[in-house]
Each structure stands twice: as C-alpha cells, then as structure tokens.
Amino acid sequence: MTPQQTAVSQVDHQYRNQGGLWDSVRKAAFIIGSGLFFLVAFRNSLMWHLQSFWGASGDFWQTQWSKLLLLFQGKEASLFFVGTMLVPTGMFWLFNGIFMLADTTxxxxxxxxxxxxxxKNNPVDSAHLHHAIKIVLRNQLFYSAPMVFVTYMIMQATGDPISPQLPHFHWVLLELSICGLLEEILFYYSHRLFHHPAIYKHVHKIHHEWTAPVGVVALYAHPLEHVLSNMLPALVGPVLLRSHLSTTCLWFTLALLVTTISHCGYHLPFLPSPEFHDFHHLKFNQCYGVLGVLDRLHGTDEKFRETKAYERHTLLLSMTPLTQSIPDEPKKSQ
Incomplete structure (x- = not known):
C-alpha cells in the first residue's frame, strides 16, 4: 500500500469511527426520548389505574406524612436530611451488613x-474490607452529607420539596424513571472519563483495587469520583424535577441498593443481575453504564456479550446458581 493510500485509509477509518460515535449518540437520544414519550403518554391511563389500586395505601401514607410534618414543624431542613441522607444510608449499611457477614464468615x-x-473473596480479606469501610464512611460523612445540604438549599429556592401533599403514585413512577435515565447518561460518560489513562491512575484506580467487588465497594472511591460519578448523577434528577422529599428518599434508597447489588459479587434469585458490573471490575474496559443501554450503543459491551457471564446476565428465577446451570468453559490445559 502506497503512503497516499495509507493516509486515505487512516482518514476513512477516523471518519467511520466519528460517524459511528455520532450515530450512537443519535440512537441514544432517540431511545431515551422515546422512553420519556412513552412514560408521558401512559401517565394518565395505566398509571391512573395503578394510583386507584393503591388509593387506600396512599391515604395511609398521607396520614403518616402529615404526622411527620407536625413532628418536624419548623425543622424542615432536618426532615430533609433524615429523608435523603439518614434513611438511604441506613438501608445501605443494613443491606451491606448482610453481605459482609457472608463475605467474612x-x-x-x-x-x-x-x-x-x-x-475470589472466599473469605474476603479482612484488612482490605476494613480499609474500604473507612473510605466509604469518609465519603458519606465529608462529601455526601454536604452535597445533600446544598441540594436542599437549591430545591428549597426553586420549589417546595416538603409539600404537605404527597405526590400521586403515577407521578412518582414517572420521576423515578426519569431519574434512572438521567443517572444512566451522567454515570456512563463520567465513568468512561475516569477510565481515561491520564485520570484513571490518579482517581478511578482506587475503586478498581477490587477486581472481585463486594457490596460496600459501591461507594469505595476517590473523593472526586464520589462527587462527580456517584453523587451527582443521582442528585440531578430530583433537583431538575423539583421532586417531593418522599420521592427523593425513595430514589436515593433504590439507587444505593441497586449499586450495592451490582457490586455484591452474588447473583441471587429474584434480584437484579450483577453480572454486568462484576464483569467491568474483572476486565476494566467493558460495561461502563448502569442499565447497559449506552454500552450497547457505543459497543462497550462487545467482549462481555461473547462470554458466559452475558448468558448469566438475567433475572434468576430458580434456586440453582447460574454458575452451575451455565458454567464457564473448562480451561485448556497447558
């Protein structure tokens, strides 16, 4: 091949790569936009029926919320902190306490x-685990808590996050869906950014010390990563939507439980599959997102889809471990 042909080939390859990236972005925008349109379209139909079904429960929770408001009268900031920090954090440690018991014993x-x-982790190294717990507690105390306070200030200035009236059931579902989509976008691209060689060794490498993650490692990260990739993607949705405290509390709790499951190292029956993110910790350069939509569009799950882990990446509906029903290929003898 002549030098001119080589240059033309390189330009063509670069153009196709750029075109592929732009095409993926357009596809992502189309899919996410279609999802939002679908949610809005069904907001006053299917969601209305669900709201009616849960009407009695809604009355019960409205009564409890009114009592809570009376208890915290004049202390709205404290109530917001309890709902967005203490409740989700308490659930995080309760859930992880069970996993840590299994990991260590x-x-x-x-x-x-x-x-x-x-x-791996059979049992987990105690010193390594204790160090991770210290870092997680540091992140929650010195970074998560101040960010929650700033979030309250913003939401208080732009709306009423502690309104006396609880939101309707269908509106809560819509907001949770939008928060999930926003988190997917922001986490995917911030996560890929932290994998850039110039940044990775200084920031994200800490999180990847665990090639076989455990649940508490979900928040084991450099402070910069914790702020920009763990907290910010979860905070943006409630702030933009001016969500009610009850919705924000539910969203934060779900987000922490889901990321715990993604890191826990166990593919348990009837819980979301953690195979996707577990593979990311094992191979580093695959499976950057949460839902996997952007990974499919950008091709960052190609190697994952060629593995047995991809076959196991499903909701387990039986009591047989997937490592038994879908075992890895036997290693070739040397």
Missing amino acids: GKPSFITRYRIQLD
Whole structure:
C-alpha cells in the first residue's frame, strides 16, 4: 500500500469511527426520548389505574406524612436530611451488613453459593474490607452529607420539596424513571472519563483495587469520583424535577441498593443481575453504564456479550446458581 493510500485509509477509518460515535449518540437520544414519550403518554391511563389500586395505601401514607410534618414543624431542613441522607444510608449499611457477614464468615450458605467469581473473596480479606469501610464512611460523612445540604438549599429556592401533599403514585413512577435515565447518561460518560489513562491512575484506580467487588465497594472511591460519578448523577434528577422529599428518599434508597447489588459479587434469585458490573471490575474496559443501554450503543459491551457471564446476565428465577446451570468453559490445559 502506497503512503497516499495509507493516509486515505487512516482518514476513512477516523471518519467511520466519528460517524459511528455520532450515530450512537443519535440512537441514544432517540431511545431515551422515546422512553420519556412513552412514560408521558401512559401517565394518565395505566398509571391512573395503578394510583386507584393503591388509593387506600396512599391515604395511609398521607396520614403518616402529615404526622411527620407536625413532628418536624419548623425543622424542615432536618426532615430533609433524615429523608435523603439518614434513611438511604441506613438501608445501605443494613443491606451491606448482610453481605459482609457472608463475605467474612462464608455463612449463610444460601448467599455464598451464588458467588459470581468462585475463586475470589472466599473469605474476603479482612484488612482490605476494613480499609474500604473507612473510605466509604469518609465519603458519606465529608462529601455526601454536604452535597445533600446544598441540594436542599437549591430545591428549597426553586420549589417546595416538603409539600404537605404527597405526590400521586403515577407521578412518582414517572420521576423515578426519569431519574434512572438521567443517572444512566451522567454515570456512563463520567465513568468512561475516569477510565481515561491520564485520570484513571490518579482517581478511578482506587475503586478498581477490587477486581472481585463486594457490596460496600459501591461507594469505595476517590473523593472526586464520589462527587462527580456517584453523587451527582443521582442528585440531578430530583433537583431538575423539583421532586417531593418522599420521592427523593425513595430514589436515593433504590439507587444505593441497586449499586450495592451490582457490586455484591452474588447473583441471587429474584434480584437484579450483577453480572454486568462484576464483569467491568474483572476486565476494566467493558460495561461502563448502569442499565447497559449506552454500552450497547457505543459497543462497550462487545467482549462481555461473547462470554458466559452475558448468558448469566438475567433475572434468576430458580434456586440453582447460574454458575452451575451455565458454567464457564473448562480451561485448556497447558
């Protein structure tokens, strides 16, 4: 091939790469936009029926909310902190306490038999785990808490996050869906940014010390990453939507539980599959997102889709571990 042909080939390859990226962005915008349109279209039909079904429950929670407002009368900032920080954080540590018991003792076997990487964390290194817990507590105390306070100031200035009236059921579902989509976009691109070689070794490498993650590692990160990639993607939705405290509390709790499951290292029955993010910790340069939509559009899950882990990336509806029903290929002898 002549030098001129080589130059033309390189330009053509670069153009196709840029075109592929732009095409992926347009596809992502189309899919996300279509999803939002679908949610809005069904807001006053299917969601209305769900709201009617839960009407009695809604009356019950409205009564409890009114009592809570009376209890915290004049202390709205404290109530916001309880709902957005203490409740989600308490659920995070309760959930992780169960996983840490399994990680350190190997019991109960009901959990440990569903381990994804069978040869890792069996049991987990105690010193490594204690260090991770310290970093997580630091992030929650010195970074999450101040960000929640700033969030309250913003939401108080732009709306009424502690309104006496609870939001309707269908509106809560719509807001949770939008928050999930926004988190997917912001987390995917910030996560890929932290994998840039110039940034990775200084920031994100800390999180990837765990090639076989455990639940508490979900928040084990450099402060910069914790702020920009863990907290910010979750905060943007409620701020933009001017969400009610009840919705924000529910969203933060769900987000923390989902990321815990993604890092826990166990593919348990009837819980979301953690295979996707577990593979990311194992291979580093695959599976950057939460939902996997942008990974598919950008091709950052191609290697993952060629593995047994991809076959196991499904909701487990039986009691048989997927490592048994879909085992890895036997290693070739040297």
